[in-house]
Amino acid sequence: QKEVEQNSGPLSVPEGAIASLNCTYSDRVSQSFFWYRQYSGKSPELIMSIYSNGDKEDGRFTAQLNKASQYVSLLIRDSQPSDSATYLCAVSLGGGFKTIFGAGTRLFVKA
Amino acid sequence: GAVVSQHPSRVICKSGTSVKIECRSLDFQATTMFWYRQFPKQSLMLMATSNEGSKATYEQGVEKDKFLINHASLTLSTLTVTSAHPEDSSFYICSVNPVQNYGYTFGSGTRLTVV
Numbered sequence: 162q163k164e165v166e167q168n169s170g171p172l173s174v175p176e177g178a179i180a181s182l183n184c185t186y187s188d189r190v191s192q193s194f195f196w197y198r199q200y201s202g203k204s205p206e207l208i209m210s211i212y213s214n215g216d217k218e219d220g221r222f223t224a225q226l227n228k229a230s231q232y233v234s235l236l237i238r239d240s241q242p243s244d245s246a247t248y249l250c251a252v253s254l255g256g257g258f259k260t261i262f263g264a265g266t267r268l269f270v271k272a
Numbered sequence: 273g274a275v276v277s278q279h280p281s282r283v284i285c286k287s288g289t290s291v292k293i294e295c296r297s298l299d300f301q302a303t304t305m306f307w308y309r310q311f312p313k314q315s316l317m318l319m320a321t322s323n324e325g326s327k328a329t330y331e332q333g334v335e336k337d338k339f340l341i342n343h344a345s346l347t348l349s350t351l352t353v354t355s356a357h358p359e360d361s362s363f364y365i366c367s368v369n370p371v372q373n374y375g376y377t378f379g380s381g382t383r384l385t386v387v
Contacts, residue, residue, distance in 0.1 A: 169313075195375050202383075204278075204365045205316070207375040249316065251375075259306075260376065264315040 164188060165252050165263035173269045180237040182266050184250030187231070192255030194226055196235045199247045199265065209235060240270040274300040274370040278379030285356055285386055293351045293382045295366030301346035302368045306376065307339075310363040322349040322366075356386040 166185050174180045182196075193212055197205035211217045211224040211233070223236040233252075237244055247265040275298040285291050295305055305322040320341050321329040328341035340352040353360055363383055367376040 165315075193374075197375075204378040204381040205376075206378070210375050259318055259321070262316040264313075 164261045165250055167248075167250050167263035167266045169264060170267040171269050172266055173271060174240050176240060176242060176270055176272050178240050178270075180240045180244065180268055180270070182235040182237075182248050182250075182268065184233045184235075184252075184263055185231055186233070186250075186252045186261075188252070188254065189228075189231060190254060191228075191231075191252045193253040193260075194224070194233045195251040195253075195260070196222075196224060196233075197249040197251060197262075198244075199249055201246075205249055237268075240268075242270045242272045244268060245270050274298075274302075274368050274377040276366065276368055276377050276379040278366055278382055280382060281380055282383045283385070285384070287357055287386055288355055290352055290354045291356055291384060293353075293364055293366075293384075295349045295351070295379050297347045297368050300368060300370050302349075302370075303346060304369065305343060305349040306367045306369070307341065307349075307351050308365045308367065308378075310365065316365065319351075322351075324349075353384065356384070358386045360384065361386045 196209040199205040209224040211226045217224045221238045225234045249265045250263040251260045253260040277296040279294045303324045307319045308316045319334045322341045322343040324343045330336045343349040365381040366379040
């Protein structure tokens with residue numbers, strides 16, 4: 162079983178729609194959860210972090226965490242073509258432990 | 273956030289030669305830097321953790337004699353791919369963690385092609 166699993170996609174949504182990206186993780190004691198965006202040929206950039214159960218909103222992005230279900234999601238509202246990228250879910254045990262990345266979900270936003 | 277500079281962005285080398293990649297933390301003193309490798313359409317895989325003034329910590333399966341890491345100062349870590357082979361062709365990315373548990377800042381990455 163992979164430590165961090167994501168649907169590879171591609172996920173295709175029309176411009177203006179909500180894109181929903183999902184991630185599950187295997188280590189129940191994980192403490193820190195991140196979403197990174199990676200454009201083709203570029204390195205990842207951090208867009209959201211979440212540490213406690215519930216929702217965290219930042220602009221058009223909402224991260225959701227459910228530790229009981231070992232599930233993290235990212236919602237992108239009012240999707241724009243510029244949101245087309247691969248979104249990486251990452252999980253850490255905290256306390257300086259290494260971060261494990263999922264393989265990413267490719268998102269296409271159609272104009 | 274932190275600013276990380278990585279150089280070169282692209283390099284093509286002949287099989288059997290060595291390539292050095294530099295990672296500089298421009299505005300943050302990084303006692304630890306991380307080196308990742310990413311093959312096409314695959315996840316980021318941690319290769320090693322670079323520790324300033326001491327030996328790097330390598331992940332299982334990563335050859336420490338092939339991937340030499342030097343972290344001689346708080347702002348510079350280097351990764352040298354020695355005796356490169358075509359299977360070493362990949363995207364190599366360094367990162368720092370300015371505030372523990374608050375996410376990484378990545379360098380721009382180095383696309384290595386071994387011919």
